[in-house]
Structure formats: C-alpha cells, structure tokens
Amino acid sequence: MAVVDKVEGETGEEAGLRQPLETAVVRFAGDSGDGVQLTGSLFTLSTALAHHDLATFPDFPAEIRAPAGTTYGVSAFQIHFGGREIRTIGDRPDVLVALNPAALKVNLGDLRPGTVVILDVGSFTERNLRKAGFTEDPREDGSLDPFRVVALDISGLTRRAVADTGLTSREQLRCKNFFALGLVFWMFDRELGPVIEWTRQKFGRKPALCEANIAALKAGHALGETAELPQLPAFQVPPASIAPGLYRAVTGSEALAFGLLDGARKAGLQLTFCSYPITPASPLLHVLARLRGYGVTTFQAEDEIAAVCAAIGASYAGALGVTSSSGPGISLKSEAIGLAVMTELPLVIVNTQRAGPSTGMPTKTEQSDLLQALYGRNGDAPIVVLAAASPADCFTMAREAVRIAVGHMTPVMLLSDGFLANAAEPWKIPDLDTLPAFPVRFRTDPEGFAPYARDERLVRPWVRPGTPGLQHRIGGLEKQHETGEVSYDPENHQRMTDLRWNKVLAVAEDIPEQTLEQGDPGDRVCVVGWGSTYGPISRAVTTRRRRGEKVAHLHLRHLWPLPRNLGRLLSGFEKILVPEMNKGQLVHLLRSQYLVPAMGLSKVSGRPFAVAELEQALDRLSEERP
Amino acid sequence: MNAPARALKPKDYASDQEVRWCAGCGDYAVLKAVERVLAEIGADPAGTVFVSGIGCAARFPYYVATYGFHGIHGRAPAIATGVKLANPELDVWVIGGDGDMLSIGATHLAHTLRRNPDLTLLLFNNEVYGLTKGQLSPTAPPGSRTPTSPLGSVESPLSACRFALAAGARFVARGIDTQKDLTGILRAAHDHPGTGFVEILQNCIVYNDGAFAAITERATAAEHQIHPVHGEPLLFGAARDKGLRLAADGSGLEVIEIGADGAGLEEVIRFDRTNLALATMLASLEPPLPVAIGVLYDNPAPVSYERALRAQEEAERARIGEADLGAMLRQGPVWMVTA
Numbered sequence: 027m028a029v030v031d032k033v034e035g036e037t038g039e040e041a042g043l044r045q046p047l048e049t050a051v052v053r054f055a056g057d058s059g060d061g062v063q064l065t066g067s068l069f070t071l072s073t074a075l076a077h078h079d080l081a082t083f084p085d086f087p088a089e090i091r092a093p094a095g096t097t098y099g100v101s102a103f104q105i106h107f108g109g110r111e112i113r114t115i116g117d118r119p120d121v122l123v124a125l126n127p128a129a130l131k132v133n134l135g136d137l138r139p140g141t142v143v144i145l146d147v148g149s150f151t152e153r154n155l156r157k158a159g160f161t162e163d164p165r166e167d168g169s170l171d172p173f174r175v176v177a178l179d180i181s182g183l184t185r186r187a188v189a190d191t192g193l194t195s196r197e198q199l200r201c202k203n204f205f206a207l208g209l210v211f212w213m214f215d216r217e218l219g220p221v222i223e224w225t226r227q228k229f230g231r232k233p234a235l236c237e238a239n240i241a242a243l244k245a246g247h248a249l250g251e252t253a254e255l256p257q258l259p260a261f262q263v264p265p266a267s268i269a270p271g272l273y274r275a276v277t278g279s280e281a282l283a284f285g286l287l288d289g290a291r292k293a294g295l296q297l298t299f300c301s302y303p304i305t306p307a308s309p310l311l312h313v314l315a316r317l318r319g320y321g322v323t324t325f326q327a328e329d330e331i332a333a334v335c336a337a338i339g340a341s342y343a344g345a346l347g348v349t350s351s352s353g354p355g356i357s358l359k360s361e362a363i364g365l366a367v368m369t370e371l372p373l374v375i376v377n378t379q380r381a382g383p384s385t386g387m388p389t390k391t392e393q394s395d396l397l398q399a400l401y402g403r404n405g406d407a408p409i410v411v412l413a414a415a416s417p418a419d420c421f422t423m424a425r426e427a428v429r430i431a432v433g434h435m436t437p438v439m440l441l442s443d444g445f446l447a448n449a450a451e452p453w454k455i456p457d458l459d460t461l462p463a464f465p466v467r468f469r470t471d472p473e474g475f476a477p478y479a480r481d482e483r484l485v486r487p488w489v490r491p492g493t494p495g496l497q498h499r500i501g502g503l504e505k506q507h508e509t510g511e512v513s514y515d516p517e518n519h520q521r522m523t524d525l526r527w528n529k530v531l532a533v534a535e536d537i538p539e540q541t542l543e544q545g546d547p548g549d550r551v552c553v554v555g556w557g558s559t560y561g562p563i564s565r566a567v568t569t570r571r572r573r574g575e576k577v578a579h580l581h582l583r584h585l586w587p588l589p590r591n592l593g594r595l596l597s598g599f600e601k602i603l604v605p606e607m608n609k610g611q612l613v614h615l616l617r618s619q620y621l622v623p624a625m626g627l628s629k630v631s632g633r634p635f636a637v638a639e640l641e642q643a644l645d646r647l648s649e650e651r652p
Numbered sequence: 653m654n655a656p657a658r659a660l661k662p663k664d665y666a667s668d669q670e671v672r673w674c675a676g677c678g679d680y681a682v683l684k685a686v687e688r689v690l691a692e693i694g695a696d697p698a699g700t701v702f703v704s705g706i707g708c709a710a711r712f713p714y715y716v717a718t719y720g721f722h723g724i725h726g727r728a729p730a731i732a733t734g735v736k737l738a739n740p741e742l743d744v745w746v747i748g749g750d751g752d753m754l755s756i757g758a759t760h761l762a763h764t765l766r767r768n769p770d771l772t773l774l775l776f777n778n779e780v781y782g783l784t785k786g787q788l789s790p791t792a793p794p795g796s797r798t799p800t801s802p803l804g805s806v807e808s809p810l811s812a813c814r815f816a817l818a819a820g821a822r823f824v825a826r827g828i829d830t831q832k833d834l835t836g837i838l839r840a841a842h843d844h845p846g847t848g849f850v851e852i853l854q855n856c857i858v859y860n861d862g863a864f865a866a867i868t869e870r871a872t873a874a875e876h877q878i879h880p881v882h883g884e885p886l887l888f889g890a891a892r893d894k895g896l897r898l899a900a901d902g903s904g905l906e907v908i909e910i911g912a913d914g915a916g917l918e919e920v921i922r923f924d925r926t927n928l929a930l931a932t933m934l935a936s937l938e939p940p941l942p943v944a945i946g947v948l949y950d951n952p953a954p955v956s957y958e959r960a961l962r963a964q965e966e967a968e969r970a971r972i973g974e975a976d977l978g979a980m981l982r983q984g985p986v987w988m989v990t991a
C-alpha cells in the first residue's frame with residue numbers, strides 16, 4: 027500500500043528527530059468491547075501529567091450492546107492536546123487508532139491526507155471486513171493511499187506479549203487496547219510509570235489481568251522504540267504554560283453536579299435533586315446519587331413531571347429544588363415550570379440539550395432548545411436562562427443558577443448540551459471556601475407579613491413551612507398582588523403579569539455587564555456565541571486576529587435577561603455573526619431585541635462546529651466587504 | 653415544631669377564606685371531619701401542609717389555616733413527595749379527586765403509594781368531573797351519560813382501593829363524606845407511619861347527585877355496607893345476622909345468613925387488617941354485595957420512604973467522616989502543575 031510520509035528523515039528519538047507539533051489530535055476507536063474509553067482516559071491522564079492542555083470527547087455507540095464488529099458498535103475517544111491553550115476537541119484526528127475494520131470504516135470520512143492510521147490488522151479478517159460493510163479490503167483497494175498507515179497485528183503481538191500471564195486466549199485479546207496505548211505513548215514520548223501505577227490501583231484485585239495489561243502496555247511501547255517502523259512517526263509536543271495548581275479532569279456533567287452542590291451549600295440549603303433518566307442528561311443524576319453524603323438528596327421520579335413537581339415541592343419546603351432533563355423531558359415539565367413562575371419559588375432546571383425534535387438523535391449534540399427555554403410555556407411565564415460555555419464552566423454556571431434562583435425567587439433554566447455533558451477538560455480545583463456565598467434569609471417575622479409583598483428588586487419572601495405564624499396558601503391560580511390570595515381581578519392580572527416580567531428583567535442588574543472574550547468594540551466583525559460553541563469560535567477568532575483581522579468574540583452566558591449593556595455593545599459592530607447548532611435561535615432573539623443586522627450560521631448535524639467551518643464563514647463575510 | 657399555646661378547636665383550623673364549593677357538596681362534610689381530626693391530634697398549624705392538585709376537592713388547602721400548596725392537575729402526590737424529601741418533620745396531607753388522582757395523575761398516585769412517604773392522602777371520589785362541568789370520570793360506572801359520553805360510557809371503571817392495594821399501599825381505607833366515623837378513618841390514616849390512603853365516596857350534588865345512594869341511604873345502609881373491625885368476624889346487617897365467607901370456588905367473598913341454612917358464626921372470616929388478599933377481596937365488593945367501609949388494610953412498613961433516604965444519607969455522612977466537598981474534589985486522579 028502506498029504511504030504518504032510527511033516526516034522527513036528517520037523516525038526514532040535516538041536520532042533526536044521527533045517531529046515537533048504544537049498540538050495533536052488523537053482518536054482511539056474500536057469495538058465497544060475493546061476498552062476504548064479506558065484507553066482514552068489513561069491517555070488523558072498521561073497527557074495532563076506531561077503538562078499539556080487538553081480537551082477530550084468520548085463517542086459512545088448509540089446501541090447498548092451492538093453486535094461485535096459492526097459499525098454501530100464502534101466506540102471512540104478523541105483527545106486534543108498541546109503546548110497552547112486547547113479550546114476544542116479538534117476538527118480532525120492527526121492519529122487514528124482503529125482496533126477493528128468497523129472502527130476504520132466509520133472514521134475514514136474524518137481523515138485528512140497524511141493522517142497517521144494505526145490498524146490492528148490482526149482483526150482484519152474477511153468476516154470482520156464484511157461486518158464493517160467493506161466489500162473489498164481497504165488496504166488493497168487504494169482507499170487508504172492518502173494516509174500514513176501503520177499496519178500491525180496488534181491482536182497477535184498482544185497475545186504474544188501476555189502469553190505467560192495465565193489468561194485465557196479471549197482474556198489475552200482484551201489487553202490489546204493497552205498494547206495500542208503503549209505504542210501511542212512512545213509516539214508522544216510519554217512516561218509509562220504513572221499509568222502503570224494507576225493500572226495497579228484499578229485492577230489490583232485481578233492480579234493476572236493487571237499484570238497482563240501492564241505487559242501489553244510495555245510491549246507496545248517497546249515495539250515503537252525498537253522496531254524502527256519507517257511509517258511510525260515520533261512526535262515532540264511542547265508543554266503548555268498552565269497556571270500552577272491542583273487539577274483534575276471534569277466532564278460537564280461532573281462540573282455541573284459539583285457546582286450545584288457548592289451553590290446549595292453557599293446558599294445554606296439542602297439540595298434536593300429530582301430527575302428522570304434521559305440521554306444525555308442522566309450522568310448528572312448518576313454523579314449526584316453517589317454524593318448523597320455531601321448534602322444532596324436525589325430522587326429518581328416516576329416521570330419528568332413528577333421530577334419537576336417534587337423539586338418544586340422541595341423548594342416550597344425550604345430546600346433547593348433542582349430538576350434536570352433533556353429537551354423531550356423539558357417539554358413535559360413545561361406546565362410545572364409555569365407553576366414555579368406563578369408561586370415564585372426558586373427552582374433550577376438543567377437542560378442537557380440533544381439533537382432534533384421529538385426523540386431526535388439522543389446521543390448527538392445540538393443547542394436548539396433556546397427558544398423553548400425562553401418562551402416554551404403557556405401564558406407569559408418568564409424565567410431566567412443561562413448557558414454554560416465549556417465543561418469546566420458548568421461548575422461556575424451551576425453556582426450562578428443557584429445564586430439567581432434563590433436570590434430572586436425564580437426558576438432558572440441552565441442550558442448544557444450533549445457535547446458539554448460528556449466532553450472533559452482539565453479543571454483547576456477551586457478552593458471552595460474562597461468562592462462567594464449567597465446565604466438565603468428565610469422570612470420568620472410575622473409582623474406585616476404578606477406572601478406576595480416584594481422588596482425593591484420585586485422579590486417576594488421565602489417562608490419555610492414550619493415557621494410559626496406565617497401560614498399561607500399559594501398555588502397556580504392568579505394571585506392578588508400582595509396577599510397572594512386567589513384573584514380574578516382584571517387589573518390585578520395585568521399588574522401581576524407585569525410584575526413577573528419585570529422581576530425577571532431586574533435580574534439584569536444583578537449580573538455582570540457583557541464583555542468581549544477577544545477583540546475590541548471598534549472591530550469590524552463580532553462573532554456572538556452561546557453555550558458549547560465557545561471553543562471553536564474562540565479558536566477561529568484567535569487565528570483571524572493573529573492575521574490582523576478585526577474580529578471580536580462575544581460569548582453569552584446570561585441569555586435572559588440579557589446583559590444590560592449588550593445592545594450598546596453590539597451596535598458598534600459593522601457585522602454580527604451568530605453561529606449556532608440550531609436554525610438561528612439566538613440570532614432571532616438578538617435581532618428582535620436590538621434591531622441589529624445579525625446574521626446566523628446554522629449547523630445541525632449533531633456534531634459541534636469545526637474551527638474550519640467558522641473560518642470559512644468569516645471568509646465569506648470578508649468577501650462581502652463593499 | 654412549636655406546640656400551639658392552647659388546645660385548638662376544630663374551627664381554629666378553618667382559614668379566613670370563604671369556602672366556594674356548591675351548597676350541599678359532600679366536600680363540606682369532609683372539611684369538617686378533617687378539622688376535627690386536626691383538633692384531635694393537636695396538629696400544629698405551622699407544621700402542617702395541605703397539598704392538592706386541580707379539581708373541586710383540590711381547593712381544600714385554601715380553607716385550612718395551615719400551610720397550603722395548590723398545585724397543578726394530577727401532580728399533588730409528586731409535589732408532596734418533594735415537600736417530605738426536603739423536610740420529613742412536616743405533617744403533609746394530600747387532597748385530590750378521582751380525575752386528579754386516578755386519571756391525569758394516576759402514575760403519581762401509584763408510585764407515591766409504592767414508595768410510601770409519610771403522607772395522609774385523601775381521594776375524593778365523586779365519579780364525575782365537577783370543576784370542568786360534568787364529564788366522564790375514570791371511576792364512573794358503565795353506561796354513565798355525561799357531556800363527553802352522551803350515549804353512555806362503554807368503559808370499565810377503575811376501583812380506587814384496588815388500585816391502591818395493587819400499587820403497594822400499606823394503608824388503604826374507604827369512607828363516606830357524611831359518615832359519622834369518617835374522623836376515625838382519617839385519624840387511622842394519619843397515624844399510619846407511611847402513606848395513609850383514604851378513598852372518600854363524595855357526593856357531587858350538581859353533576860352526579862345520588863351516585864352512592866344505594867350504599868348510603870340511611871334506611872338500608874346497614875344492609876349495604878360492611879365495616880370491618882380488626883380481629884372481629886366480618887358481620888353486617890341491622891341485626892348483624894349476615895357475614896362474609898370465602899366462596900367455595902375461591903372466587904371471592906360471599907354472604908351467608910347466620911343461623912339460616914345451618915351456617916354458623918365460625919364460617920365467617922375474621923378480619924385481619926394486615927391480610928392483603930382479604931383486603932383486595934373486600935375492596936372489590938360492589939352492590940348487591942355490601943360495600944366495605946373503613947380501614948381495609950393497615951400493614952406499616954418498617955420505615956417510611958423519606959426516613960429511609962435520610963438514614964442512608966446519615967450513614968454516608970458517617971462513612972466519609974469529616975470529608976467535605978472540597979476534599980472530595982481532590983480525590984481520584986488529580987495532578988499538580990507547578991510554576
């Protein structure tokens with residue numbers, strides 16, 4: 027097979043000829059039984075220890091136990107790392123490790139000429155090729171010609187390496203991910219020590235398997251070092267300058283859970299988290315269910331409606347009620363969110379958005395529930411809407427959601443998405459004691475009490491049932507504006523509708539003014555993003571600015587109410603581009619709010635924006651220059 | 653909870669709100685019975701919460717001088733569960749009708765009963781939709797003519813008590829709005845340390861007047877009702893000369909006349925309130941058989957749902973000791989970056 031070799035000279039570190047790379051994207055792919063996710067997390071750990079910045083994304087198969095060897099059973103893990111700040115998971119892999127033909131098949135379309143493709147040809151049997159949907163062996167029909175193929179019998183080499191460990195032949199084969207990992211470690215000049223130590227901890231109770239994995243890892247590494255495979259490159263990636271401190275990797279789901287917990291503690295409340303399983307929101311419930319010793323009660327309700335209603339009941343009783351779901355479940359919760367609007371209780375609703383209407387594509391990402399978050403309820407039922415920009419930002423925004431909900435007695439919807447929920451990045455573990463607290467003061471004084479009397483920010487008092495002398499009744503019927511008693515008076519309804527609206531708008535006084543992530547108010551173009559498009563927009567804008575283009579990046583975390591200076595800020599730009607993973611929801615909001623000539627850029631393929639796609643859009647904008 | 657300074661009377665539990673049910677509605681009698689129970693148990697108004705859904709019955713919380721939450725249609729059991737999760741000390745009552753709890757909210761009723769939080773749950777069954785003006789209810793008998801079934805219903809009705817038993821309720825009772833001993837039944841439901849479920853046959857004078865007349869007619873009530881007493885034979889009739897025994901074919905209960913046909917008292921089943929099979933048979937009795945009124949099943953679980961959750965959380969806290977959230981974040985794979 028033909029091999030395009032970009033590397034000049036020899037390979038091998040002895041010669042000191044590791045090819046320098048500022049950043050690299052590696053994708054591990056294999057059958058769901060091949061241990062790809064474990065491989066990915068070990069490589070992540072090693073990457074972090076090598077002081078690179080990084081971002082990762084797991085790509086689980088949609089089917090739970092898809093037949094082995096099929097394309098829909100392929101599991102993948104992508105990591106982007108390097109010597110500069112890493113903001114995306116990388117558009118395309120520089121190195122693909124394909125542990126079976128199906129893994130090659132599903133990833134072929136993402137490769138660019140010169141990509142290093144490491145194949146376990148031991149799995150390239152006729153049967154497996156057929157199962158993967160290849161009519162001809164791709165190694166022989168020229169379809170791999172543009173790539174730099176490293177064809178190795180990883181299966182056979184692994185078996186040989188672990189022959190003495192007493193494992194069955196089947197068990198031996200399950201170590202092949204460690205062999206591949208060892209090989210990739212050599213390519214990127216990694217230490218084996220920490221991962222060996224971690225493996226001993228993790229597999230300590232199965233000594234034979236543990237030693238076999240370590241033997242496979244070492245064998246893979248040794249192969250890179252000694253075999254002098256001409257097509258196997260060795261890379262040199264510089265360390266990034268990273269702020270000193272203690273780090274861990276977090277997914278968005280984990281960071282969100284930690285943020286809710288810290289937020290509840292800083293409010294002085296027990297967290298009552300009520301949810302119902304749904305992809306991709308369930309991991310949040312999983313994480314919190316394991317942390318019940320840290321001040322959270324978790325409740326797996328019988329359905330989405332019960333989940334939100336229990337959260338409302340919990341808030342009514344003086345805890346912090348939080349519910350979580352994805353789009354279809356949020357639809358079911360809509361009526362109850364209206365009840366929380368009417369009863370003016372704190373409630374945090376997390377929407378981990380997924381692709382499409384109805385059931386859509388549950389495992390794919392999208393950000394198409396913004397308008398639902400803003401308007402998707404009967405009646406005029408305003409709530410606060412926030413969005414997290416990155417996995418680690420989920421921590422900050424979860425705390426922010428709690429702060430606003432308890433401070434303003436309002437439901438707050440926090441938007442995440444399938445990408446943020448599963449993607450991971452390094453997170454400098456904060457000193458929680460230094461983060462601001464926002465303790466709740468429950469009303470206890472019966473003197474002059476009225477349930478719907480308001481302070482200057484239009485916020486009503488929160489009373490814990492059990493408080494003597496403050497018994498009162500609230501509910502979903504329209505309320506008399508102070509007593510909270512049922513009222514059908516027309517003027518009162520106008521007044522209450524205005525009050526609810528203005529109360530949420532008043533939150534704008536309690537959030538930071540909008541700033542630019544990059545660029546200046548005088549720039550020509552402003553790229554406005556929200557949610558998980560942060561990474562690709564940020565990288566695209568940085569690249570452009572390095573070339574001297576006057577492009578700014580503005581990223582919204584507060585989507586309702588919008589920051590009070592946003593209109594002013596936007597009016598200074600000649601062009602406004604709003605890339606979104608939907609058909610143009612934020613652009614719709616900005617145009618209607620500020621009458622600015624914002625233009626949308628829509629992508630709804632279930633995948634995040636590639637940096638290249640954003641750069642192309644910016645190119646088109648420049649061409650439009652008069 | 654602060655104990656009230658002086659013993660409160662039933663009327664002290666009435667709120668200052670004007671009661672808006674139709675004159676002659678059975679709900680009034682239930683409200684009075686609940687007020688009597690609250691006085692009897694010395695309920696602290698500040699420590700008591702009434703939660704409801706939507707419907708005529710669901711207006712109940714407005715009329716009681718405790719804390720109250722008027723929710724949305726069908727969801728009261730879920731809201732009440734959340735209240736108990738947040739504060740197990742509160743005494744929580746849940747009020748709803750047959751449409752509320754057996755139609756739109758049947759799921760929540762079933763799952764609340766099986767989880768068994770410590771609630772008192774009253775289902776006002778009037779076999780009709782009152783608030784929305786007379787439509788067909790899930791408990792209405794076949795043939796019911798309503799605005800939505802003008803040709804007569806062809807549906808099978810749901811039995812509230814059998815539904816509750818099947819869902820795993822640990823306390824199931826049936827009462828009648830105007831019944832003298834409704835207070836006793838409500839009290840038993842309240843004292844049960846889990847979900848106390850009571851179906852109350854409630855007359856809707858406007859849309860379904862007399863729905864239970866065959867059972868409640870004073871002159872014949874003794875013949876048409878049976879009031880099981882724990883440990884006693886299942887007897888009924890004005891002269892207590894009729895009893896229930898297991899039919900020879902095992903299909904259910906049948907009536908025998910004591911003394912007639914040589915049948916003796918020893919053939920009559922003794923009621924055991926912890927016997928689920930017997931409770932199910934009793935709950936199934938329909939005219940012309942006597943309808944069972946009173947506590948049909950009372951078999952407390954060792955611990956209520958919210959207490960079991962709290963116990964787990966306390967055990968977890970003990971296990972992790974002093975560890976706080978900040979310490980937890982530093983566990984697992986972490987790495988130090990130095991300057």
Ligand code: SF4
Pocket residue numbers: 672673674676677678679708709778782783855856857858859
């Ligand atoms: S409609 Fe029927 S149930 Fe409703 S208040 Fe009137 S009488 Fe009572």
